[in-house]
Structures are given as structure tokens and as C-alpha cells.
Amino acid sequence: MTWHPTSRPEISRRRWLQTATVASLTTLLKGGSTARxxxxxxxxxxxAARVAVVQKCAPSVVAIFGPGGGGGGSGVLITPDGFALTNFHVTSGAGDFMKCGLNNGELYDAVIVGIDPTGDVALIKLFGREDFPVATLGDSDQLAVGETCYAMGNPFLLATDFSPTVTYGIISGLHRYQGPAGTFLEYTDCIQVDASINPGNSGGPLFSAAGDLVGINGRGSFEKRGRVNSGAGYAISINQIKHFLDHLRGGLIVDHATLGAAVATKDDGSMVVTNILDSSEAFRRGLRVDDEIASFAGRPIRSVNQFKNILGIYPKGWKLPLVYRREGRKQEIFVRLRGLHRQSEMTLQPPERPAEEPKPGDKDQDKGRKPGAPKPPRPAGRGKPKPPEQYAKFLVEKPGFANFHFNQLEQERVLRGLAAWGDFKTPTGAWKLTAHAVAADLPAVFTLADELCGLILADGQQAFAQETNAEAKQGDEPPATGGLLLALHQLRWLLAKGPQAFSELYYAGSEPLDGNGPLVDVLATERFTARTRFLFDKQTGELIGFDTERDEDVDPCEVRFEGIAEFQGRKFPKLLIVRHADREYGRFELRAANWGDA
Amino acid sequence: MPSDRLWDACVRAAIWGLSLVLMCLVAVAPAQQSNAPEEVTPSPAEAPAQSRQQRVIEQVSRRVVKIFGAGRLKNLYAYSSGFLVSPQGHLVTIWSHVLDEQEVTVVLHDGRRFAGRIVGAEPQLDLAVLKIDAEDLPCFELDEAVTPPVGARVLSFSNMFKVATGDEPVSVLHGVISARTRLTARRGVFDSAYNGPVLVVDAITNNPGSGGGVLTTRDGQLAGMVGKELRNAQSNTWMNYAIPIAELKTAIQDIISGTFTPKSNPLEAPLSSPRFLPIDFGLVLVPDVIQRTPAFIDAVLPDSRAADVQLKANDLVLFVNDQLIQSVRMLREELARLEPGDTLKLVVRRENILIPVELTVPETARKPRKRGTEPEASSDDP
Structure with missing residues (x-):
């Protein structure tokens, strides 16, 4: 049979598209009469369904180039004001300012926002529109092996008009683990596809059969066939990225997490703790060597790879549930995860394109190499290309941040939630909070001044004090609270002195409240050695509690609020719930407040 | 296979909108389904078709195993794939260096690990049959294997790149049969041992660790065993192919029943043999005694191709087809890589003069030889 590659399919497709709008499923069932x-x-x-998905998705796909138009990769828009996801190994090669092409043929300027070097994800922002076409975020946990998927992007930088190249295939595997390849980037719980992923596809979207964004394509197993698709491409799951999205929007360099314990699979298939840091929160919550890990973050654990997989999708600092088994008894604990890397490791730029040069014969090196397009080395120091003038103000460099400008924006947004409580800044004197300790049924009076905080319980039968200056020892006062007086001092400092009064203050992304609650925004502060994380409701913007750590590796004092009432013309929580080391210390019901007005 | 048919029946029931309850009824009453039709009517709607394919994939994946064995040396990976062909734990895989151990580790779909031992092998078919001590395993029925026509849509299941190690399912690729042909391929400098019919696929199915995986139809019917990584002997490109089960079935069944007499003794037969040796050109090289023995010509046979171009004893071979030659071993490798009819360009040094010469490669490659008759590496140049 002769096949006419140009004319025939075009005609039949057009005919199909004309009839498709009116044809119902039942007419299709009659079988082949329309296009016999x-x-x-x-x-x-x-x-037709495929064409529709491509037409729906293609406008959100970004072709990313370096400032000089060289190098490049792919990305995908996720908000109408221009936030787009890509790979860290794309932006690290392209620099802080990029040029981004869309399939309308237009080129837009873009700036780096936040980076996740371990997870190989970066967030950038395109300028010039408030109505960018966006991809719909899907749920990658709902994917099944065998489902159709589409990879879009700019492989081999073919698209001179910026319209993406589309490859499609099936989901070949789920929950795959691809360990670090020369660098510290690690693909955990990732999606394996047989759609072609080639150099230049990096950072581009993986869409589900329905056209939902389910992943960011970033790696492939490349072996001796050269740096081209060999049937196994890997995408970072969108569900992992969702955990980091607020961090990224805050201009952070985000880190992944570790439990602070080593695990191994025993002969009987169980997963046990083989080593644990006694400085880790897991240890303080009671986890010990030989305990069997049953589940983590709500998912049952059956292998080390699986544990690494689940651990790898969460940011440093998240608190998550862990169930362990000891002598047949199950115990659930909530553990705040430690950072996978030291701060210094995260601040330093990783070596440029570390896995770029294949080492002949070194298979492990080749395996899982990143399909980034060849890029010019990033100019260092004074050789940096000048940013476009009108956008230069959108980049604020600060050690520890990818772009502090976006952190400032998030700080402003979160701090607006405090404004509703009223003006605490005008008063100059000490706060005096008259409260009632609920369980103990005792009166409690807190006095919070600039350099000294005190608590008097039961009309003077018990008294506690905490100095709050540079020389003072930041103690656990009252004992077994984790430092309640120090913690309340931080709250007063934020309300009365303002964000500038802290030595450090930044937006720290979001986290699930107390390990299993809704996501809350986190504003982190530092004053002397005390670190505080103020928690804000994402919906209402209201401050709902805070945790203060006196020092590193000690359990914080956790204060949660319930109910808001007006005290002397200012709003304040009616009930303060104080917890420390997984135990509730007490509840204080506020009866009256004096804000130190002159 | 009854359980297969049962699944098919269940899936069909779902497609046609029968209730879950009915599915359960069907599941406990297999006899009622014994006259179920062989062919599944293609489903018109997208969603059931997808879930049906997912069901097929899940069912096939359960019958594919991961094999971990010898290797780990440079360029030798220590893993491959296999598939179960009996409920008692017989499994089929490729005959490869991974099996060069007393026992290999076989990991089932559910993560259970077993010691696998070789029951029998037929190197000419690239075939080995292993046995693990287990029972009631999900397996393929060899008698139900099919050979799909060219153009048929197929799935390939294997543990390529060792992506799965425990209870994770193996990788699945999709493609079509692009050709049914005879294999003319080679592995490194050697001809492949198997040169029978193969199913060529348009997906990149033959990767490290893929060998011993399965090729099935979209309905999950067994069609072939994914072969080892080989290059096409003509085009030098990597091949994606599977050996049809029809070619392997008798040998597998005979090995399992204990009635198998191998055409070649797996312990004696080499995997394959070099195509061209220096002697084919009339060249006798100096004995290969150190790591990098310089590629000096020890003698030139009279009336040989080398003699025709006036090569002489004590000439040092510096280049073969523009490739710098650093040792006798490297020269042998380069010669072995040649194709019949190629032009062989040599540059030799003779008393500080560089002399380029051109030879024609013989039209026929040498026949694979049994290990017993194959000359030792350093003794074929007398």
C-alpha cells in the first residue's frame, strides 16, 4: 500500500475534527462508518484527544535561554503573573536573568526566584504579562504505569519559533529512585517515562493523558548510545514540587531533609534503624537503634529505597509523622526533619555542570545524567552579563538566598496578617498580661519588658524570670516549657519593635501545621541565639502560633493560639496553648492586657 | 492460562459496565467463564481502555523477575531480567556473564529474594533456564505464546538500568514490531551466537539489564524474550529486538523436563569468537607479554596480504584506520572489528620512516570456533 505522508492524514484528521464536535460516543460505536x-x-x-491535549498544554511551555541567547532548556508556566518551573541545572547554567520564549513566538525576560539544588528544581518569573497561559497542576500520585503521557520542551533547541517539541509515551515506572550522579542532586519518588527525553528537554513539563502537569522532566538513563534518549527518562513529580513551591516563591535556596538516622533492610525484609544521631529530634522523641520503621509521612515502608524515596520529597524542617514498631508495639511520633546539607554547602554554588563530561567507561557516572543542553560556562564574578535595566531591581542578592527580592515580597505579604491586630508599636512600656492557667487553676501574670521578662504564678507563690539581652543565658523559664518567657519575648518583639528589630528575618516557605495540619506560612526570625518560626494561616493570613528554640538541637517552646479578642483596643489571642517536647505544659487564658501605653 | 482468562473476563465485565459484585462472582466461579471468547472486543471509550492496559501491565509485571549476579567489572553490569514459566519457579533469561556464579539472586515482583541456580542453557539460543525454590508463582504459559505480525503494538518489560531493585515493578516500554528478520549482529568484536529469527521493535528495549525481559502484545500475551545488547553487523547501530518464544519453547521445555541435549556445551563453548585475526592478513605479531606490548610485526607470511604491500618484520604498527595503536592487544581488537570487504589502512614505522599501506579485508569472516580449537591469544602467531 502506498502511503501519502503529506496529504492523506491531514485530510482525514480535518474531516475528523469537523465531525468530532457533533459526533457522540454512540455514533462512534456504530463503527468506522465515518472514516472507513x-x-x-x-x-x-x-x-483528536491527543491533538486537543497538545493544543491545551503547549502555550504554557517555556523555551529558556541564557541572557545571550545561548544554552538553554525548558520550563512551564504555573501562574498567570509569570512564575514558571524548570530544572536547577538549567538555571544554574543560564544565570540569574534569562530569555524565555513561548509558542506565540514572543520572547520574555525572566529572573531567577528560588532554587532547589538537591531536587533539581528552580522557579523563575517571566516579566511583561499578567495573563500568561498556565498549566494545570495535577496529582502525580494518581498516575498509573501504562498511562499515556506527554513530554514537551525544546530538545536539541530545535524550536526557533519557541513552539515546543512534543514527544509522547507511557509511564514506565513510578516511585523511582535515582541517586546522586556526581553531584548532590537526587531524584526521589520520580516518574519514569518512555517518551523521549533529550538534551534541552530539561525543566520542561510532563503532562498526563488529561493534560495536567504531573512532573518536570530532568534526567535520563544515558549509556553508550550517547547523550540521547535511550528509553528511560525521569521526571520530578509535581507532588514533590508542591511541597517546595512556597519555599521557592520565597526566593530561598531550599534544602531536602534527613531523619538523622540510618536505616537498613534486614533479612526478614523489615526496615530497621541501624544508627541514630542523639542530637536528632527522632532520638529525642524516642526512636532507637533496632526499632522497625513501619510508616513515614503516612506511607507504609517496605524498603530502604522506598524510605529514601519518601524522605526525599520533603523539605528540611518539616514535621512529619513516623510510626515505628518495637517488640510488637507500634508507636507514632512526630519528627521535625533535619537539613540534608550544611548551610555552607547550600550557599556555595555547586560546581558548574558537574556531570557534563562523561568519564569513559564509568557507567555509574553516565547513568542518570542530566539532559541539559550544552551551555556556555556561567560567567563568574565581574564577567556576569548585565541584567536588562528595567528588571535589575527584581534581583536582590543575599547569601543563603537565590533572590532575596522575592523573599521581601513574601515577608510583606505575611506581615500584613499582623496589621489586623492593631498598633503595638506606639506604646513604649512593658506588656503586662493577666492570665489564668487553666489546668492548674492559678492566676498567672506575665510582664514583658525590653530586657527582662517575668511570670508570677499564684499571686507570687512562684516566680520566673528571663533576661533578654545579648549577655543573658537563654534559659528554659519556666522549666519544662522550652523557654516560654523567651518565646513570648519574641512575639512582643515582632509586634512592638517590628521586623527590622531582629538580626535575621525571612519568609521560610510553608509547612504542615504540627505535622499533620493544613499548610501554614512560616516567618523565621533570629534574636541572639533564639530562633523563632511564626506560623500564619494561609487562608486568613492570621498569626496562629509560633515555635521558639533557645538553641540548636533542643526542643522548642511551641505556643498555639485559640480565639481572638480585643484587649485595650488591640486584638490578641484569648488562649495560649504552651507545648514542649511533645507534651502540653499548660494553657493560659488571657483576662486582661496592658500594652505599656504612656 | 485460567487465571489470565479470569482477569480478562473481569476486565471485560468492567468495560461493559457490569457491577463489581458480578466481577467477584465471576472470580469465584471460573467454570462459568470456561467458554469465554478468545478475542476481546476493542473498547470504544478511552478510560476503560487505559485501565485495562494498566491491568495487563500489572499482570505481566508480576511474572518478570530481576536477576543479580556476576559482573560489576568495568563495562560489565551485574544485573539482568527474566520471566517465570512455571509455578514451581522455573524462569527463563539470557545466557550471559551475569550467570557466571554458583548462584544468582532472583527478586520477584513482591520483593521476595531467592537463590537461583542454572538448570540448563543453550548458548546458541542465548538461552538459560534457572530455578528458584518457590511455589504457586504467577507465570507465563509457553504454549500460549504468540508471534505478533509486523506493525503489531507491543509492550516490553525489563529491569533496564537496574531501576528496580526490590518490590518495585520493572520498567515498561511501548512500541510496535517494525520487522521480523534474522539476526545479524555482533557484540563488541564478536559475532552474536544467536543468528535466528528476531522481532525488531521501534522502542529502545535493549538496554543494560534488559536481556531476559519479555516482549508481549498489548493484551499481555507472551511474544518474545528481550535479547542482549547487540549492534547491527551492517550498520553498527544498537539493535532493539526480542527472540520469539517459538524459537525457544522446545529448548525451555526440554530443559525443564530434563530431556535436553544442548547443541553446544555451555561450559565449553565460547560466547562467540573474533571475526578477524592478524594471521588472516599474514601478520605475525610479537608475543603479547606486557600490559602494553608495542605492536611490532614479528614476521610476515609469504604470499599474504601483508606481504603484497611489503610489510616487513620489525615494522611497528602505529595507526589502523587513523586510530592510534598503542599495543598488540589494541591492534588485535581493531582488526577484529573490521567488516569483510573493508579497506584496512595501516601506518607503520620502519627505522624512523612512516609508511602508509592499504590492504583489503577478506570477503569472509572466520567461522566461530569451539573454545577447544580456538588458538590462545598469544599463540596464534607462531
Whole structure:
């Protein structure tokens, strides 16, 4: 049979598209009458669906280039004001300012926002529109092996008009683990596809059969066939990225997490703790060597790879549930995860394109190499290309941050939630909070001044004090609270002195409240050695509690609020719930407040 | 296989909108389904078709195993794939260096690990049959294997790149049969041992660790065993192919029943043999005694191709087809890589003069030889 590659399919497709709008499923079931001789109606239906998905998704796909137009990779827009996801190994090669092309043929300027070097994710922001076409974020946990998927992007930098190249295939595997390849980037719980992923696809979207964004394509198993697709491409799951999205929007260099304990699979298939840091929170919550890990973050654990997989999708500092088994008894604990890397490791730029040069014969090196397009080395120091003038103000460099400008924006947004409580800044004197300790049924009076905080319980039968200056020892006062007086001092400092009064203050992304609650925004502060994380409701913007750590590796004093009432013209929580080391210390019901007005 | 048919029946029931309850009824009453039709009517709707394919993939994946064995040396990976062919734990895989151990580790779909031992092998078919001590395993029925026509849509299941190690399912690729042909391929400098019919696929199915995986139809019917990584002997490109089960079935069944007499003794037969040796050109090289023995010509046979171009004893071979030659071993490798009819360009040094010469490669490659008759590496140049 002769096949006319140019004319025939075009005609049949057009005919199909005309009829598709009116054709119902039942007419299709009659079988092949509309396009007999051309193709099976099922095939045409599938093709039409495919075309529709591509048309729906393609406008959100970004072709990313370095400032000089060289190098490049792919990305995908996720908000109408221009935030787009890509790979860290794309932006690290392209520099802080990029040029981004969309399939309308237009080129836009873009700036780096936040980076996740371990997870190989970066967030950038395109300028110039408030109505960018966006991809719909899907749920990658709902994918099944065998499902159709589409990879879009700019492989081999083919698209001179910026319209993405589309490859499609099936989901070949789920929850795959691809360990570090020469660098510290690690693909955990990732999606394996047989759609072609080639150099230049890096950072581009993986869409589900329905056209939802389910992953960011970033790696492939490349072996001796050269740096081209060899049937196994890997995408970072969108569900992992969702955990980091607020961090990234805050201009942070985000880190992944570790439990602070080593695990191994025993002969009987169980997963046990083989080593644990006694400075880790897991240890303080009671986890010990030989305990069997049953589940983590709500997912059952059956292998080390699986544990690494689940651990790898969470940011440093998140508190998550862990169930362990000891002598047949199950115990659930909540553990705040430690950072995978030291601060210094995260601040330093990783070596440029570390896995770029294949080492002949070194298979492990080759395996899982990143399909980034060849890029010019990033100019260092004074050789940096000048940013476009009108956008230069959108980049604020600060050690520890990818772009502090975006952190300032998030700080402003979160701090607006405090404004509703009223003006605490005008008063100059000490706070006096008259409260009632609920369980103990005792009166409690807190006095919070600039350099000294005190608590008097039961009309003077018990008294506690905490100095709050540079020389003072930041103690656990009252004992077994984790430092309640120090903690309340931080709250007063934020309300009365303002954000500038802290030695450090930054937006720290979001986290699930107390390990299993809704996501809350986190504002982190430092004053002397005390670190505080103020927690804000994402919906209402209201401050709902805070945790203060006196020092590193000690359990914080956790204060949660319930109910808001007006005290002397200012709003304040009616009930303060104080917890420390997984135990509730007490509840204080506020009866009256004096804010130190002159 | 009854359980297969049962699944098919269940899936069909779902497609046609029968209730879950009915599915359960069907599941406990297999006899009622004994006259179920062989062919599944293609489903018109997208969603059931997808879930049906997912069901097929899940069912096939359960019958594919990960094999871990010898290797780990440079360029030798220590893993491959296999598939179960009996409920008692017989499994089929490729005959490869991974099996060069007393026992290999076989990991099932559910993460259970077993010691696998070789029951039998037929190197000419690239075939080995292993046995693990287990029972009631999900397996393929060899008698139900099919050979799909060119153009048929297929799935390939294997543990390529060792992506799965425990209870994770193996990787699945999709593609079509692009050709049914005879294999003319080679592995490194050697011809492949198997040169029978193969199913060529348009997906990149033959990767490290893929060998011993399965090729199935979209309905999950067994069609072939994914072969080892080989290059096409003509084009030098990597091949994606599977050996049809029809070619392997008798040998597998005979090995399992204990009635198998191998055409070649797996312990004696080499995997394959070099295509061209220096002697084919009339060249006798100096004995290969150190790591990098310089590629000096020890003698030139009279009336040989080398003699025709006036090569002489004590000439040092510096280049073969523009490739710098650093040792006798490297020269042998380069010669072995040649194709019949190629032009062989040599540059030799003779008393500080560089002399380029051109030879024609013989039209026929040498026949694979049994290990017993194959000359030792340093003794074929007398």
C-alpha cells in the first residue's frame, strides 16, 4: 500500500475534527462508518484527544535561554503573573536573568526566584504579562504505569519559533529512585517515562493523558548510545514540587531533609534503624537503634529505597509523622526533619555542570545524567552579563538566598496578617498580661519588658524570670516549657519593635501545621541565639502560633493560639496553648492586657 | 492460562459496565467463564481502555523477575531480567556473564529474594533456564505464546538500568514490531551466537539489564524474550529486538523436563569468537607479554596480504584506520572489528620512516570456533 505522508492524514484528521464536535460516543460505536478506509475511528478519536491535549498544554511551555541567547532548556508556566518551573541545572547554567520564549513566538525576560539544588528544581518569573497561559497542576500520585503521557520542551533547541517539541509515551515506572550522579542532586519518588527525553528537554513539563502537569522532566538513563534518549527518562513529580513551591516563591535556596538516622533492610525484609544521631529530634522523641520503621509521612515502608524515596520529597524542617514498631508495639511520633546539607554547602554554588563530561567507561557516572543542553560556562564574578535595566531591581542578592527580592515580597505579604491586630508599636512600656492557667487553676501574670521578662504564678507563690539581652543565658523559664518567657519575648518583639528589630528575618516557605495540619506560612526570625518560626494561616493570613528554640538541637517552646479578642483596643489571642517536647505544659487564658501605653 | 482468562473476563465485565459484585462472582466461579471468547472486543471509550492496559501491565509485571549476579567489572553490569514459566519457579533469561556464579539472586515482583541456580542453557539460543525454590508463582504459559505480525503494538518489560531493585515493578516500554528478520549482529568484536529469527521493535528495549525481559502484545500475551545488547553487523547501530518464544519453547521445555541435549556445551563453548585475526592478513605479531606490548610485526607470511604491500618484520604498527595503536592487544581488537570487504589502512614505522599501506579485508569472516580449537591469544602467531 502506498502511503501519502503529506496529504492523506491531514485530510482525514480535518474531516475528523469537523465531525468530532457533533459526533457522540454512540455514533462512534456504530463503527468506522465515518472514516472507513482512512483509519479506525477509535484511533482517530484518540488522535483528536491527543491533538486537543497538545493544543491545551503547549502555550504554557517555556523555551529558556541564557541572557545571550545561548544554552538553554525548558520550563512551564504555573501562574498567570509569570512564575514558571524548570530544572536547577538549567538555571544554574543560564544565570540569574534569562530569555524565555513561548509558542506565540514572543520572547520574555525572566529572573531567577528560588532554587532547589538537591531536587533539581528552580522557579523563575517571566516579566511583561499578567495573563500568561498556565498549566494545570495535577496529582502525580494518581498516575498509573501504562498511562499515556506527554513530554514537551525544546530538545536539541530545535524550536526557533519557541513552539515546543512534543514527544509522547507511557509511564514506565513510578516511585523511582535515582541517586546522586556526581553531584548532590537526587531524584526521589520520580516518574519514569518512555517518551523521549533529550538534551534541552530539561525543566520542561510532563503532562498526563488529561493534560495536567504531573512532573518536570530532568534526567535520563544515558549509556553508550550517547547523550540521547535511550528509553528511560525521569521526571520530578509535581507532588514533590508542591511541597517546595512556597519555599521557592520565597526566593530561598531550599534544602531536602534527613531523619538523622540510618536505616537498613534486614533479612526478614523489615526496615530497621541501624544508627541514630542523639542530637536528632527522632532520638529525642524516642526512636532507637533496632526499632522497625513501619510508616513515614503516612506511607507504609517496605524498603530502604522506598524510605529514601519518601524522605526525599520533603523539605528540611518539616514535621512529619513516623510510626515505628518495637517488640510488637507500634508507636507514632512526630519528627521535625533535619537539613540534608550544611548551610555552607547550600550557599556555595555547586560546581558548574558537574556531570557534563562523561568519564569513559564509568557507567555509574553516565547513568542518570542530566539532559541539559550544552551551555556556555556561567560567567563568574565581574564577567556576569548585565541584567536588562528595567528588571535589575527584581534581583536582590543575599547569601543563603537565590533572590532575596522575592523573599521581601513574601515577608510583606505575611506581615500584613499582623496589621489586623492593631498598633503595638506606639506604646513604649512593658506588656503586662493577666492570665489564668487553666489546668492548674492559678492566676498567672506575665510582664514583658525590653530586657527582662517575668511570670508570677499564684499571686507570687512562684516566680520566673528571663533576661533578654545579648549577655543573658537563654534559659528554659519556666522549666519544662522550652523557654516560654523567651518565646513570648519574641512575639512582643515582632509586634512592638517590628521586623527590622531582629538580626535575621525571612519568609521560610510553608509547612504542615504540627505535622499533620493544613499548610501554614512560616516567618523565621533570629534574636541572639533564639530562633523563632511564626506560623500564619494561609487562608486568613492570621498569626496562629509560633515555635521558639533557645538553641540548636533542643526542643522548642511551641505556643498555639485559640480565639481572638480585643484587649485595650488591640486584638490578641484569648488562649495560649504552651507545648514542649511533645507534651502540653499548660494553657493560659488571657483576662486582661496592658500594652505599656504612656 | 485460567487465571489470565479470569482477569480478562473481569476486565471485560468492567468495560461493559457490569457491577463489581458480578466481577467477584465471576472470580469465584471460573467454570462459568470456561467458554469465554478468545478475542476481546476493542473498547470504544478511552478510560476503560487505559485501565485495562494498566491491568495487563500489572499482570505481566508480576511474572518478570530481576536477576543479580556476576559482573560489576568495568563495562560489565551485574544485573539482568527474566520471566517465570512455571509455578514451581522455573524462569527463563539470557545466557550471559551475569550467570557466571554458583548462584544468582532472583527478586520477584513482591520483593521476595531467592537463590537461583542454572538448570540448563543453550548458548546458541542465548538461552538459560534457572530455578528458584518457590511455589504457586504467577507465570507465563509457553504454549500460549504468540508471534505478533509486523506493525503489531507491543509492550516490553525489563529491569533496564537496574531501576528496580526490590518490590518495585520493572520498567515498561511501548512500541510496535517494525520487522521480523534474522539476526545479524555482533557484540563488541564478536559475532552474536544467536543468528535466528528476531522481532525488531521501534522502542529502545535493549538496554543494560534488559536481556531476559519479555516482549508481549498489548493484551499481555507472551511474544518474545528481550535479547542482549547487540549492534547491527551492517550498520553498527544498537539493535532493539526480542527472540520469539517459538524459537525457544522446545529448548525451555526440554530443559525443564530434563530431556535436553544442548547443541553446544555451555561450559565449553565460547560466547562467540573474533571475526578477524592478524594471521588472516599474514601478520605475525610479537608475543603479547606486557600490559602494553608495542605492536611490532614479528614476521610476515609469504604470499599474504601483508606481504603484497611489503610489510616487513620489525615494522611497528602505529595507526589502523587513523586510530592510534598503542599495543598488540589494541591492534588485535581493531582488526577484529573490521567488516569483510573493508579497506584496512595501516601506518607503520620502519627505522624512523612512516609508511602508509592499504590492504583489503577478506570477503569472509572466520567461522566461530569451539573454545577447544580456538588458538590462545598469544599463540596464534607462531
Amino acid at each position: 478506509g482512512a483509519a479506525d475511528p477509535d484511533v482517530l478519536a484518540e488522535q
